[in-house]
Amino acid sequence: MDRGGDINENIIDKSESKRYEAVRALMDDHCLYTKDLGRTFINYKHEGISFIDYILLDKELFKNKSSYLKLDSCSSLVSDYYPITCRLNVKIEHRQQSTKILPTNRKIKWRTIDVNLYEENVNKSLTAISSKIQSGHELTKVMTQDNHFNTIMKNAAVEPAPRAKVYKRKKQKPKIRSFNTNQASKRCKEVFAKWKANERPTSPNNKLYCDMKFAKYELRKTCRIEIAMKELNDSQDARTKHDQIFYKLLGKQRKAEELYIRTECTR
Structure with missing residues (x-):
């Protein structure tokens, strides 16, 4: 805590x-300290006449090798006060946050929140803290350093807040x-079960990790081959049975090829 100015x-x-x-009662109540900076109020002859400007610091900052400066040699001074500054040697801890922050778009139904329970939790926490406070x-x-109030509000909101719905991710089914x-x-499931039973090595x-990766690769490859064979068989069957369906499938295939060519050319 630091305060300063024209007292x-x-x-x-x-x-x-x-x-x-x-002022002395305020300093004693909050354990504030200061230092004599000399005469800071000046008259029309630029002579210091009064000691009225001070910087007040708490005990921790005052003993932390703080150095005071009085800028009485300022050439562009137009005020009737000498400007005073305070240089502090303070270490500020920076909490490292995870870079993986996922956006939450969940809508909260505020009508379902138990306001009375939230107020009760806040009052309990404040009562527990107020009993420990003996001085200013x-x-x-408590208000500035320990961050108690944010913790109180956060913990009090956990219980009365509505529970979020947990949506199970649907497994992707093969197209064919x-x-x-x-x-x-079947082969992929067997290999995955062995890999899972052996504590999921990475x-x-x-060998189990490599077998699982290869089994997944073979499954994707087999699905792609079967889909391509199905499209080819459908076009061949349509050619012998129905000309309109055949040309429709042929046009669809050409559009896919043109899109692939454009994508490759733009890279």
């Missing part, structure tokens, strides 16, 4: 003024079923 009172030399007593310095520490695809799928040199 309009000499708080270094003891006096009986009400402003002095109020501890209150300032035949004897070859069934055999390849090393490229592991």
Whole structure:
């Protein structure tokens, strides 16, 4: 915690003024410290006449090799105050966040939130913290450093918040079923079961891992071959049975070839 500015009172030399007593009470309550910066208010002759500007720091910052500067040699000064600055040696910790942040588009039904339960949880947490606070310095520490309030609000909202629906991902079914695809799928399931039973190794040199990758590759390859053979057989059957269906399939095949050629040319 740091505060500074025109206090309009000499708080270094003891006096009986009400402003002095109020400032000193504030400093004692929050454990604030300061340093004599000299005369900061100047007259029309640019002579310092009053000690009224100070910088107040808490105990931790004050003892952390803080150095004060008074810029009384400023050539472009047009004010009747010498500007004062404070240089602090503070270490700020930066929390590293994961770069994989997935956007959430889930709509929350606010009517289903239990507001009374949320308020009850917040009051319980605040009561537990308030019983530990004995001075203004501890209150300032709780509000600024410990980040208690964000934690309280977050934990209190977990219980009354509506539960998110868990959607199971549908398994992709093969576009075609035949004897070859069934055999390849059966082989892939057997290899995957062995790989899973042996704690799912991920090393490229592991035999089970390589067999699983190869089985998946063979399944995809078999499905592509069967789909291509089905399209070829459909076009041949249509040529002998129905001319209109044949030319329709032929035009569809040519469009796919043209799209493939355009894609390759633009790369």
